[in-house]
Amino acid sequence: MVLTPAKPRKMWGVTDQPSENLYMPMIAVVDEIFDETPDTKTFRLCFEDKEYAKSFSWEPGQFVEVTIFGAGEAPIGFASNPLEKSFFELTVVARGKVTQMMHELKRGDQVGIRGPFGNCWPLEAVKGMDLLVVSGGCGLAPLRPAILQILANRKDYGEFWMLYGARTPADRDFKYDLEEWAKRDDMHLLQTVDIGDDTWKDNVGVVTTLFDKIKIDARNTVALNCGPAIMIKFVTIGLLKMGFSEDRLVTSLERYMKCGVGKCGHCCVNHVYLCTEGPVFTYQQMRALPELKL
Amino acid sequence: MKASETWVLKKTDVSKFFAGVAKEMRLVAPRYLFGGDVTFGVVESPGEIAWDYGHVIYPPKRFLLPHYEDMFRYECGPPRRIRLEAINEAPPQAILGIRSCDVSAIRFQEKFFGSPIVDPYYKARSDSTVLFSLVCNAPPKKECFCICCDAGPYLNAGFDVQLTDLGDRFLYEIGSEKGTKATEAGASMLVKAGSDDIAERRRIEVQADLLFETTAYLAKAIDFISADEVPDEIWEELGSTCFRCGACTNLCPVCTCYTVDDRAEADGSFTRCRSWDSCQYAGFTREASGHNPRPTFGSRVQRRFYHKTSYPYIMRDGRHGCVGCGRCISACLTKLGVPDVVKRIRRGMHKYLPAQDRAAEV
Numbered sequence: 260m261v262l263t264p265a266k267p268r269k270m271w272g273v274t275d276q277p278s279e280n281l282y283m284p285m286i287a288v289v290d291e292i293f294d295e296t297p298d299t300k301t302f303r304l305c306f307e308d309k310e311y312a313k314s315f316s317w318e319p320g321q322f323v324e325v326t327i328f329g330a331g332e333a334p335i336g337f338a339s340n341p342l343e344k345s346f347f348e349l350t351v352v353a354r355g356k357v358t359q360m361m362h363e364l365k366r367g368d369q370v371g372i373r374g375p376f377g378n379c380w381p382l383e384a385v386k387g388m389d390l391l392v393v394s395g396g397c398g399l400a401p402l403r404p405a406i407l408q409i410l411a412n413r414k415d416y417g418e419f420w421m422l423y424g425a426r427t428p429a430d431r432d433f434k435y436d437l438e439e440w441a442k443r444d445d446m447h448l449l450q451t452v453d454i455g456d457d458t459w460k461d462n463v464g465v466v467t468t469l470f471d472k473i474k475i476d477a478r479n480t481v482a483l484n485c486g487p488a489i490m491i492k493f494v495t496i497g498l499l500k501m502g503f504s505e506d507r508l509v510t511s512l513e514r515y516m517k518c519g520v521g522k523c524g525h526c527c528v529n530h531v532y533l534c535t536e537g538p539v540f541t542y543q544q545m546r547a548l549p550e551l552k553l
Numbered sequence: 554m555k556a557s558e559t560w561v562l563k564k565t566d567v568s569k570f571f572a573g574v575a576k577e578m579r580l581v582a583p584r585y586l587f588g589g590d591v592t593f594g595v596v597e598s599p600g601e602i603a604w605d606y607g608h609v610i611y612p613p614k615r616f617l618l619p620h621y622e623d624m625f626r627y628e629c630g631p632p633r634r635i636r637l638e639a640i641n642e643a644p645p646q647a648i649l650g651i652r653s654c655d656v657s658a659i660r661f662q663e664k665f666f667g668s669p670i671v672d673p674y675y676k677a678r679s680d681s682t683v684l685f686s687l688v689c690n691a692p693p694k695k696e697c698f699c700i701c702c703d704a705g706p707y708l709n710a711g712f713d714v715q716l717t718d719l720g721d722r723f724l725y726e727i728g729s730e731k732g733t734k735a736t737e738a739g740a741s742m743l744v745k746a747g748s749d750d751i752a753e754r755r756r757i758e759v760q761a762d763l764l765f766e767t768t769a770y771l772a773k774a775i776d777f778i779s780a781d782e783v784p785d786e787i788w789e790e791l792g793s794t795c796f797r798c799g800a801c802t803n804l805c806p807v808c809t810c811y812t813v814d815d816r817a818e819a820d821g822s823f824t825r826c827r828s829w830d831s832c833q834y835a836g837f838t839r840e841a842s843g844h845n846p847r848p849t850f851g852s853r854v855q856r857r858f859y860h861k862t863s864y865p866y867i868m869r870d871g872r873h874g875c876v877g878c879g880r881c882i883s884a885c886l887t888k889l890g891v892p893d894v895v896k897r898i899r900r901g902m903h904k905y906l907p908a909q910d911r912a913a914e915v
Contacts, residue, residue, distance in 0.1 A: 272670040280639055280673045282624050282825070328629050329823060331815045333841075355841030369635045488844060515840050517813045517827075520670045524810030524830070525837060527856075528846075530865035535670070549781035550846075550859075 262385065262481065262506050264378045264539035267318045271374050272520040277311055281520055284326045284371025285311055289364050290346055295432045299397060300362055301338060301350045304370065317341065319404035320379035320511060320539045324519045325349065326371030330360035334376070334516045334534070336401035341408050350400035350432060376519040377538050380405045381509060385481045389417040391473070393494050395424045395466050395486030399432045401511050402485050406436075410446070418480075419446040420473050424466030424490070428452050428459045449473070466490060467497045477502035485511040495542060495553075508542035560725040560743040561750055562716075567723065571599035571649065573738040578645035578683070581616050583609060593648070602649060604718070607693030610880060612806035613651055617659060617678045621828045624674065624813075628822045640824075643677035647735060649685045650716075652693075653705035654878040656686045658806035660711045661870060665809055683735045688717040690757050691764045696879030698767040698892060704876035706761045719753050767879060769892035770899065771862060775873065777902055778855075779864040785851060787901040787911075791894060792850030794887035799831035801881040801889060802857065807874050810837075832856050858894060 268274075272281045291303040306312035317323075322336040333355065339348035353362040364370070382405060390409065394402050409416055421440065425431040431450070440448045449469045451462040462469060466486070482503060484494050491510055498508055512533055517523035519534045526533040529548045546553050562570060571580060575598075582602040583591045591606040593613040626638045651659075659679070666675035689697075689706035699705030708715055713732035717724035725743055727733055736743070777783050802808045812830035815823045830837060833853050839845040847853050860866055861874040875891050882890030901911045 280625075280641070281670065282673070283637060283639060286635055286637075326825075328627060328635055329815065329817075332813060332825075358841065371635070371637075487842075488846075513840070514846065515838050517811070520672075522666065522670070522672050522809070522811075523813065523827075524832065524860075525812075527860070529859060530863065530869065550852075550856075 261543075262381055262509070262541060263544070264320070264509065264541065265318070265381045265383060267321055267375065267377070267379045269316055269318075269375060270321075270535075271376055277308075281373070282518070284324070284332075284373045286369050287372045289366055289368045289370065291366065292364070295350060295434075296430045298354075299350060299352045299432055301348050302361070302364065302370075303339070303346050303348050304372065305346045306372070307369070312345070315347075316344070317347065317375040318379035319382065319408055320401060321375040321377045322401070322519075322538070323349070323372050323374030323376065324516075325357070325361070326373075327357050327360045327364070328369065328371065330357045332371070332373075332517070333357040333361075334519065336511075336538075337375070338400040338403050339407075340411075341404045342411060350397065350403075352397050373519060376534050378536070380483060380511075380539055381481075382408055386415045387417065389475060389480040390419045391475060391480050391482040391498075392419075392421040393466060393482060393484045393486070393498075394422070395490040396426065396430065397432055398484075398486030398490070398511075399423060402483060403433060403436065405483060406440075410440075410443075413445055418475065420475060421446060421448045422451070422466055422469045422473070423448070424451045424453070424469075424486075426453045428456055447473070465493070467493050470497050470501065475501075477507075478504075481507045481509060483509050488513075499542075505543040505546065506541045510540055510542065510545065511538045512540060512545075513538065558727050559746040559751070560727070561719075561746050562723045562725045562743055564721055564723065566739075566742045567604070568599040570739040570742050571602070571647075574647050574735055575599065576738065577735070578647050578681075580649055581613065581646050582649040593651075595646075604650060604687070606650065608652065608697070608878075610804060610883060612658070612804060612878070612880065613648055613655055614658060614662065614806045616646060616648060617682060618662065618675060618809065618811075618829075621826055622674060624825045624827060626818075626822055626824050641674060641677050643674075643681045645681045647683045647685055650687045651684055652689060652878070653686055653708045653712075654697075654699045654702075654876040655806050656684050656708060656712050657699075657702075657704035657872075657876045658878070659684065661807050661872065661874065661876070662809055665870060683713045683731050685714045685716060685735075686712040688715060688757070689761060690718055691761050692766070694879055694883070695766045696882040696890075697877065698765060698769050698879060699877035700762060700765050701769045701771060702875050702877035703872065704878075707758055717754050717757065719750060719757075722750075724750055724754050767882070767892055769875075769877065769895050771873065771875070771891075771895055773902075774858075774895040774898045775862045775864065775867070777898055778858055778862050783855075783898055783901065787898065788855040789849060789851035790901075791889060791897060792852070792854045795833065795850045795854060795889060796886060797831075797833050797835065797850070797853075798886070799833050800884035802831040802833055803829055804880040804884050806878055806880070807861075807876060832860070854889065854894070861891070 287304040293301040335349045338350040455463040514526040516526045521532040521535040583606045666672040712728040715726040811827040
């Protein structure tokens with residue numbers, strides 16, 4: 260079986276664009292802000308235009324371009340439950356100019372949204388198979404919608420393993436979710452941190468150190484990964500060693516992006532535009548791109 | 554009068570003819586500046602046009618993809634209310650005297666910006682632009698190699714109107730509906746081309762073809778680059794001389810990459826604008842975390858050539874991304890123009906050369 264990331268039903272500029280000008284953002288309002296870690300916040304956003312809000316839909320793995328007025332625009336992946344239609348959430352680490360300014364937003368502030376962009380996790384195609392989700396740090400954010408959708412349709416999937424690594428226990432995103440997922444008996448959640456503390460009872464080490472503890476049948480399992488570039492590299496090596504075939508390793512890549520519609524040229528990897536053809540790829544597809552040096 | 558017809562325009566009528574065109578649209582044409590330099594600019598009267606110019610270093614692509622283009626304006630206030638105001642300025646314009654290579658480049662960009670997703674800014678500008686191209690009777694510069702790139706010195710298609718200098722008159726070929734429309738005002742000044750006009754044109758074509766000094770044997774480089782067979786050492790060797798000034802991409806009439814900024818205005822509002830960017834800058838791919846997927850000079854030179862000359866891009870764009878205008882040769886301080894890099898790749902891939910000779914500068 261050749262598994263390819265799914266084409267989303269809606270994509271800005273192709274099927275879902277409210278005005279003729281695809282560079283004009285739609286206005287959304289910050290409804291609520293949650294602190295995740297010392298440098299990460301989750302923003303709950305609602306569109307001002309109620310008609311547009313009704314027609315707005317997205318799928319796990321897609322992303323939007325967020326305009327922070329006065330600072331600029333940055334691409335951010337959806338992090339909320341895709342079944343929730345009245346709002347969506349973005350989880351953002353304060354790193355660059357735009358994201359630092361975003362962290363200063365308050366409830367009621369306006370932001371600009373263009374999107375959704377990109378393809379999505381192949382959740383339809385993997386029905387009936389076992390799943391292994393591997394994520395590191397803020398790489399959990401783009402996977403969270405996929406996980407929530409899988410849990411909502413739990414009976415459609417086989418065994419569900421999830422590995423999550425972070426720098427320290429405090430740096431873990433979505434601690435409320437992790438707590439709840441750890442209690443569930445229909446999924447196996449293993450966590451690890453690079454540097455533990457007195458309260459940390461779980462594994463210490465990088466996420467690949469958890470590979471010894473999982474019991475999976477590599478022939479019937481699909482792995483979804485997202486995390487820092489270095490993590491993805493070693494996770495991929497480890498999983499290939501465990502016997503995963505190349506088309507069963509699904510990864511969300513990241514590049515600096517500006518336009519989201521395949522024009523600005525920043526996100527190209529060889530001839531592939533991550534914003535329109537990605538960001539989700541199988542390892543098999545990534546191997547065809549010499550620039551990734553895999 | 555319709556597309557694909559050939560006419561003759563007397564040089565004594567040229568100013569009057571284009572004064573007629575200027576009633577409908579602004580004229581963008583090459584004109585002499587103080588000191589004898591030629592650049593494209595908006596001309597007030599057709600008399601200023603430098604019909605005898607050779608080549609301009611600053612390509613006319615900026616009249617379709619401006620160096621700095623405002624996209625929309627917004628005001629932040631009063632309390633937290635955002636007002637967006639779209640900007641889309643596309644004045645009707647005729648670009649006169651544009652060379653075949655630049656016409657080919659604009660057609661390339663129109664295809665890129667027009668499909669599959671339409672860029673509204675570029676489309677508005679290209680829809681309101683008529684190209685009056687001027688055939689090169691001989692290569693205007695020793696760096697020209699359009700003949701290797703299927704982009705000149707004359708065009709068979711792609712122009713709106715194509716002019717050929719036949720001494721005391723211009724051969725006037727109409728190539729599109731837009732060209733027909735722009736011709737209507739001065740139609741009375743045109744006469745049907747005779748067999749001697751066509752014969753003279755043919756003589757000029759044959760003669761021009763023989764005069765090229767620079768060549769770029771792209772075919773083999775396309776193979777090597779597409780198959781990722783060029784070793785990293787050759788790219789790093791090439792990149793080791795790059796100053797990352799960005800001149801090659803900024804002066805390239807084909808290059809389209811841009812960056813987006815929100816510019817603060819004096820009155821407290823902001824303007825979202827896009828400006829030319831270059832894949833030769835380290836910041837082109839550097840992420841906020843500091844991670845850069847293209848960390849070395851060599852990887853960035855490789856990127857430029859992969860985009861210009863690899864099969865996947867040729868399949869998508871219908872041609873390779875070089876029109877042989879020779880600007881990167883003129884501009885690059887360190888021989889990273891297309892023909893030089895092609896030469897060095899061919900040499901670097903030479904099986905029987907000792908390694909140090911393969912890497913040596915040509």
